[in-house]
Amino acid sequence: MSVIVRDETGQILLLCKGADSIIFDRLSKNGRMYEEATTKQLNEYGEAGLRTLALAYQKLQEAEYSAWNEEFSKAKTSIGGDREAMLEQVSDMMERDLILVGATAVEDKLQKGVPQCIDKLAQAGLKIWVLTGDKMETAINIRFSCSLLRQGMKQICITATNEATLGQDPEKSVKENILMQITNASQMVKLEKDPHAAFALIIDGKTLTFALEDDMKHQFLNLAVDCASVICCRVSPKQKALVTRLVKEGTGKTTLAIGDGANDVGMIQEADIGVGISGCEGMQAVMASDFAIAQFRFLERLLVVHGHWCYKRIAQMICYFFNKNIAFGLTIFYFEAFAAFSGQSVYVDWYMLLFNVVLTSLPMISLGVFEQDVDSESVYVDWYMLLFNVVLTSLPVISLGVFEQDVDSEVYLQFPALYQQGPKNLFFDWYRIFGWMGNGLYTSLIIFFLNIIIFYDQAFRAGGQTADMTAVGTVMFTCIIWAVNCQISLTMSHFTWIQHLFVWGSVTTWYVFLVFYGELSSALDENAFKILTEVLTPAPIYWIITLLVTIACNLPYLAHISFQRSFNPMDHHINQEIKYYRKDIEDRHMWKRERSKARQETKIGLTARVDAKIRIITSFKKSSTTGKTSRIDICGNKSGQRQDRKQRSG
Amino acid sequence: MEIDEVSTSSANAAEIPSVPVRRGRSKAIYQFTQQNLPACKPVLTPTWVITIFFAVGTIFIPIGLFSLQVSQSVLEIVDRYDAECVPPSFRSNKLAYIKDSSIPKNCSRYLKVNKDMKAPIYIYYQLDNYYQNHRRYVKSRSDKQLLYGLKYNDTSTCSPEDATNGLPIVPCGLIAWSLFNDTYSFFRGTDALKVNRKNIAWESDRNHKFGKHVYPFNFQNGSLIGGAHLDPTIPLSDQEDLIVWMRTAALPSFRKLYGRIEEDLHANDILEVKLLNNYNTYSFGGRKKLVLSTSSWLGGHNNFIGIAYISIGSFFIFIALVFMLLHVKNPRPYGDTTNLSWTWKGISS
Numbered sequence: 001m002s003v004i005v006r007d008e009t010g011q012i013l014l015l016c017k018g019a020d021s022i023i024f025d026r027l028s029k030n031g032r033m034y035e036e037a038t039t040k041q042l043n044e045y046g047e048a049g050l051r052t053l054a055l056a057y058q059k060l061q062e063a064e065y066s067a068w069n070e071e072f073s074k075a076k077t078s079i080g081g082d083r084e085a086m087l088e089q090v091s092d093m094m095e096r097d098l099i100l101v102g103a104t105a106v107e108d109k110l111q112k113g114v115p116q117c118i119d120k121l122a123q124a125g126l127k128i129w130v131l132t133g134d135k136m137e138t139a140i141n142i143r144f145s146c147s148l149l150r151q152g153m154k155q156i157c158i159t160a161t162n163e164a165t166l167g168q169d170p171e172k173s174v175k176e177n178i179l180m181q182i183t184n185a186s187q188m189v190k191l192e193k194d195p196h197a198a199f200a201l202i203i204d205g206k207t208l209t210f211a212l213e214d215d216m217k218h219q220f221l222n223l224a225v226d227c228a229s230v231i232c233c234r235v236s237p238k239q240k241a242l243v244t245r246l247v248k249e250g251t252g253k254t255t256l257a258i259g260d261g262a263n264d265v266g267m268i269q270e271a272d273i274g275v276g277i278s279g280c281e282g283m284q285a286v287m288a289s290d291f292a293i294a295q296f297r298f299l300e301r302l303l304v305v306h307g308h309w310c311y312k313r314i315a316q317m318i319c320y321f322f323n324k325n326i327a328f329g330l331t332i333f334y335f336e337a338f339a340a341f342s343g344q345s346v347y348v349d350w351y352m353l354l355f356n357v358v359l360t361s362l363p364m365i366s367l368g369v370f371e372q373d374v375d376s377e378s379v380y381v382d383w384y385m386l387l388f389n390v391v392l393t394s395l396p397v398i399s400l401g402v403f404e405q406d407v408d409s410e411v412y413l414q415f416p417a418l419y420q421q422g423p424k425n426l427f428f429d430w431y432r433i434f435g436w437m438g439n440g441l442y443t444s445l446i447i448f449f450l451n452i453i454i455f456y457d458q459a460f461r462a463g464g465q466t467a468d469m470t471a472v473g474t475v476m477f478t479c480i481i482w483a484v485n486c487q488i489s490l491t492m493s494h495f496t497w498i499q500h501l502f503v504w505g506s507v508t509t510w511y512v513f514l515v516f517y518g519e520l521s522s523a524l525d526e527n528a529f530k531i532l533t534e535v536l537t538p539a540p541i542y543w544i545i546t547l548l549v550t551i552a553c554n555l556p557y558l559a560h561i562s563f564q565r566s567f568n569p570m571d572h573h574i575n576q577e578i579k580y581y582r583k584d585i586e587d588r589h590m591w592k593r594e595r596s597k598a599r600q601e602t603k604i605g606l607t608a609r610v611d612a613k614i615r616i617i618t619s620f621k622k623s624s625t626t627g628k629t630s631r632i633d634i635c636g637n638k639s640g641q642r643q644d645r646k647q648r649s650g
Numbered sequence: 651m652e653i654d655e656v657s658t659s660s661a662n663a664a665e666i667p668s669v670p671v672r673r674g675r676s677k678a679i680y681q682f683t684q685q686n687l688p689a690c691k692p693v694l695t696p697t698w699v700i701t702i703f704f705a706v707g708t709i710f711i712p713i714g715l716f717s718l719q720v721s722q723s724v725l726e727i728v729d730r731y732d733a734e735c736v737p738p739s740f741r742s743n744k745l746a747y748i749k750d751s752s753i754p755k756n757c758s759r760y761l762k763v764n765k766d767m768k769a770p771i772y773i774y775y776q777l778d779n780y781y782q783n784h785r786r787y788v789k790s791r792s793d794k795q796l797l798y799g800l801k802y803n804d805t806s807t808c809s810p811e812d813a814t815n816g817l818p819i820v821p822c823g824l825i826a827w828s829l830f831n832d833t834y835s836f837f838r839g840t841d842a843l844k845v846n847r848k849n850i851a852w853e854s855d856r857n858h859k860f861g862k863h864v865y866p867f868n869f870q871n872g873s874l875i876g877g878a879h880l881d882p883t884i885p886l887s888d889q890e891d892l893i894v895w896m897r898t899a900a901l902p903s904f905r906k907l908y909g910r911i912e913e914d915l916h917a918n919d920i921l922e923v924k925l926l927n928n929y930n931t932y933s934f935g936g937r938k939k940l941v942l943s944t945s946s947w948l949g950g951h952n953n954f955i956g957i958a959y960i961s962i963g964s965f966f967i968f969i970a971l972v973f974m975l976l977h978v979k980n981p982r983p984y985g986d987t988t989n990l991s992w993t994w995k996g997i998s999s
Contacts, residue, residue: 335783338901344785346900405685450958457776457905458726458943458950464772465852466905468897469783496687530854541948544717544955551706552962559969562699566973566982580693 002095004060012060016098019135019234023054023098031056031099042103046137050105056098068094113297115146119605120300124419128604129230129247131240133263136204139233147606148229153198156185156227160207175210182211182219189226196615198228198603205234212242221250228603241266248272254423258299259285275299304419305409312421315428316491317401319436324397324484326440327553331448331476338452346473348531397488399502405494407572408579415594418571426570443483443553450549451476454541461539474514474531478546481510483553490557493576696977703970710963717948718956725767725944726951728776731759732938735927744932759923759940767915767944773845774905775832776939777931782825782898790824791896796886799864811872820867821886821896827870829895831878832929834908834940837922838915845909851893860886860893877929905941 002016016023020042024035038054045052068090075086118128128148132139143149158181160174189199201224203211211220224230224247232243240257244267248255257264257271262284268274269288276289277296286292293302335346412418421427451472460467467475489495489503514532536542565573681687692698735757740747747753781787792805792812799820805812808822819827836843866880866889880889887893894906915921923940931938943950 339783339785340781340902342781342783342785344783344788346783403685403687405689409685452901453954454952454958455900456952456954457901457903458952459772459774459905459907459945460949462945462947462949464770464907464910464943464945464950466774466907467900469788469900470897472900493693494689494691496689498687529858534852534854539949541955544713544948544959548710548955548959548962551710551966552958555962555965555969558702562694562696562703562973563976565694566696566699566977567980569982576691576693577695580691580695 002091004065004094012062012065014058014060014094014098016056016058016095017053020052020054020103021135023056023100026096026098027056027100028058028097031097034100034102038100038103042105043137045103045105046135047141048105051108051134051138053104053106055101055104057101058098110142110145111296113295115606117297117300118146118148119607120413120416121303122603122605123607124304124416125423126303127225129224129232129243131232131235131243131267133205133235134233136202136233139231140202143229143231147609148231148604149200153200153228153603154188155200155202156188156223158182158185158201158203158207158211160204160210175213175216178207178210179216179219182216182223186219186223186226189223196603196612198608199226201227201230203230203232205232205236205239208232208235208239208243212239212246217246218250221246225251237263237266240264241270243267244270256303258296261285275302301409301413304416305412308412308419308422309405312406312427313401313404315432316404317397318428319433320397320400320488320491322433323436323440323443323487326437327443327447327484328480330441330444331480334444334448346469347477348470348473399499400488400492403494403496403498404492407575411575411579415575417597418575421571439487439557442556443487446553447476447479447483447549450552451479451545454545460541465535470531471535474536475542475545478510478542479549479553481507482546482550486550486554487557490554490561696973696981700970700974700977703966703973707963707965707967707970710959710966714956714959714961714963716956717959718953720946720948721951721953721956724946724951725765727761727763727942728939729759729761729923729941730937730939731757731925732927732931732936734759735925745930748927748930748932755927757925757927759925761921761923761940761942763915763917763919763921765917767942769912769914770846770944771911771913771915772943772945773834773836773908773911774941774943775830775834775908776903776905776941777830778903778937778939779934780904780931780936781902782904783900783902787824788898791826792822793859796821796859796864796896797861799861799886800867811876814868814872817868819869819871820864821869821880821892824876825896825898826892827876829877829880829892830906830929832926832938834923834925836911837924838919843911843913843921846912847890847909849890850907850909851890852897855893855897856887856890860889862887911942 001018002014004012004014006012016026020039024032024039027035042052042054071093072087072090075083075090078086122128130139130143130148134142140149149155158178160178185199185201192199210216232239235243240259240263244255244257247253248271254273255271256273256275257267258275258277259265259268260277260279262282264276264285265288268276268285273291274289276285276287276292278286278292278294291302293299332345332347336343339346407418455467455472455475457466459465460471485503485507489499492499511532518530518532518534564570569577735755736744736747737753740753748755790808790811792802792808794802795805795808800818803818805818805822808819808824811819811824811827812822813819834845836845862885864886865884866882866886869882870876870879878891880892897906899906921942925940927938929938948955
């Protein structure tokens with residue numbers, strides 16, 4: 001990047017800054033005086049983890065400048081596809097024969113908590129790649145400090161050989177060379193017998209341009225996926241996006257990209273989930289991302305706690321939506337068999353109309369959309385059905401979807417392996433979905449047939465009155481409301497006042513609604529006048545049926561969860577029990593032990609580094625006691641903290 | 651900033667974050683936004699499971715037995731008369747019989763009372779295969795007209811029974827048009843049993859749905875007679891048969907209240923029913939039955955509710971026993987960590 005200025009004496013200067021490799025290429029012969037010294041200093045800076053820049057200048061003559069300026073203005077004002085190329089060309093003409101001034105280095109410290117965050121994420125089973133625009137030494141050094149790389153890891157460097165040294169068709173031979181490197185490295189990885197061996201793949205931007213081409217990218221991806229950590233240096237923003245796309249499409253797994261600058265925007269948008277860090281680099285990354293956090297370390301909480309909760313909540317909510325709407329909708333279909341398939345609804349007009357209009361807006365807010373295909377003109381013009389999905393059963397579902405916590409957040413942070421329930425898709429597999437749908441079917445059958453058979457044709461009250469369609473429909477609806485709300489309270493495991501309010505409040509709202517609806521005779525449907533107060537409340541059979549049907553509908557689900565919890569529990573069930581019986585407090589030793597076990601086997605991160613050190617020390621001890629000699633690599637920690645000894649003892 | 655102390659897990663678990671002290675409303679809002687509301691997290695332990703299942707079972711079975719007993723105490727006499735009441739000469743052409751108004755429709759039936767029936771004894775007529783719940787039928791009425799009569803003009807929902815000969819019909823619609831018109835009178839020996847035909851409809855219907863000043867007008871004047879005629883001098887709110895009939899039933903087989911007998915009936919009484927078989931159920935294969943029934947606090951005779959309670963109660967007890975057996979055989983200690991999935995991996999690897 002350059003700027004042309006005129007100083008006070010009238011001398012025109014071209015001042016240029018850029019990456020050292022680029023600048024050194026453009027130096028003139030006499031500008032290379034300090035090249036060696038500068039290179040040495042740059043390496044030192046890089047090893048210290050600083051971000052470096054080289055500076056150079058050139059003095060320009062008037063004539064030279066004005067000639068060039070003409071060209072440059074022409075290029076600037078040109079319209080067309082190759083404007084960029086023209087500008088590039090013209091700038092290139094000027095940026096040569098520079099005189100080296102020196103180098104700068106900027107400390108770009110790692111944020112607080114980054115090594116621990118990476119460690120936790122690795123323990124949760126996530127794979128971490130780094131894509132950066134820094135030079136290789138800087139990138140490597142920073143990764144050492146957060147333990148993405150460590151001593152003892154075999155580093156595989158894929159580099160493009162210098163083109164100028166090759167003969168005809170340099171590009172092809174460079175590509176072949178890179179392909180050979182990749183193949184060799186893949187062989188090496190495959191033949192590795194030591195299960196604890198870890199490989200790190202390091203590749204730079206120039207090489208990446210070749211490696212991402214269609215004929216090579218699959219081999220590259222296969223090699224990269226086998227390595228414990230991948231570091232791409234000197235990557236341009238476009239390449240960041242391409243690499244992300246390659247991983248996303250090649251592996252089919254969910255990818256998350258996190259970045260803080262404008263150069264990360266392409267990558268963030270390409271990944272399945274984009275996270276932007278708001279901060280000193282500006283807000284471009286934040287504006288392009290799905291989630292924005294303030295510091296890198298918050299990613300841990302975002303993923304492990306909120307991501308997991310979100311997954312569980314949405315899965316449960318969707319399954320439950322299927323269940324309750326199947327339970328409700330099928331009763332209407334069954335009734336058709338008894339109404340000569342004329343399309344008459346057993347539920348009162350207005351109930352369903354109100355329910356369904358408001359229905360479609362609240363669930364959208366609560367992240368689950370379940371469309372209700374009800375035409376107000378034709379058949380189901382019923383208030384009950386409208387109220388059903390909006391008020392009477394959606395609020396509990398919203399409380400399930402927004403507030404449900406099966407395990408506390410602290411437990412998630414301490415037991416990263418619980419995170420794997422998400423990637424393994426334990427809560428939204430077909431078995432579970434069909435199970436809930438089957439439950440809905442069963443519920444609908446119970447509700448409909450029990451009601452119909454009990455209300456068959458005889459009187460339903462001491463006064464000898466028989467039930468008309470309104471009464472039967474209202475009783476059936478009451479049963480549905482109770483059954484469905486009891487079902488959700490069995491599903492939820494975290495009851496705050498909000499859940500209680502929504503669930504029991506929905507049931508109460510139904511009764512309140514019936515009272516009010518029964519009072520409004522003229523405006524609305526006449527048949528339901530005083531339906532609750534006069535017709536149903538004094539009839540004991542109404543209350544008895546409600547109790548019977550509610551309990552009968554929840555029987556299978558209750559039995560299922562009882563047996564599953566007791567004889568085939570899932571991890572979070574056990575955690576809940578431990579918390580419930582306060583065993584985490586009584587038996588701290590057990591709690592810590594489980595904490596340390598509850599992680600995926602990782603090859604990167606602080607704990608992996610500690611484990612590797614332990615292995616080396618124990619193998620050293622073993623070999624020294626057996627009298628054998630062996631070469632040991634004593635790894636020295638360049639920077640970064642040691643994990644505390646508590647985890648080692650666990 | 652408040653995010654710091656609750657976000658990441660630090661390696662040193664003993665570090666206590668400094669939480670700024672909050673009061674009242676801001677504390678509540680903070681708890682809400684940080685998803686830290688005080689909560690109860692019930693856990694379904696084996697004790698709870700067994701308790702719940704047994705409790706439900708022990709509550710349900712007595713309720714079921716009681717309901718069954720109550721239902722059994724209700725006595726019912728059901729008599730199907732639509733086939734028998736057609737004179738033998740017309741048995742092959744019932745339609746001609748029912749449509750011909752010159753043929754007398756009298757019929758006598760004899761009912762035997764098996765056990766003592768206490769007053770009041772409810773008289774119902776039961777219709778089978780009659781779809782009062784058909785959508786077109788249910789729609790075909792005008793509630794506003796029932797309240798306001800001729801003052802209310804918009805009776806389009808009643809078509810085709812909204813007007814005839816250019817004049818509006820009150821009450822309009824198919825439901826009113828198809829009013830049931832069989833009549834029954836009861837004799838025990840030579841005494842006529844008094845049948846109370848008042849207060850058979852819902853009180854709210856009489857007082858609020860059918861106008862006190864609305865009279866039948868132009869009713870059953872068309873070419874097709876659907877059912878009963880209405881006395882044009884009696885206001886709709888007193889036409890209880892109509893009111894009862896207009897409460898459309900839910901199922902194709904239904905009973906409607908006709909009246910009450912307010913005397914006891916004794917075992918072995920023979921009741922003679924003199925009925926008029928006016929109503930045409932022959933054109934669609936419907937059936938007509940006459941039902942006499944006592945009632946209990948649960949209503950009429952229906953064993954199903956008792957049976958359902960008993961079966962579900964026993965099912966619960968059965969599951970409780972199975973669970974208890976399995977639990978006693980291989981109890982899983984609470985919070986036992988050997989079941990955690992990472993422990994299996996550790997053991998198996």
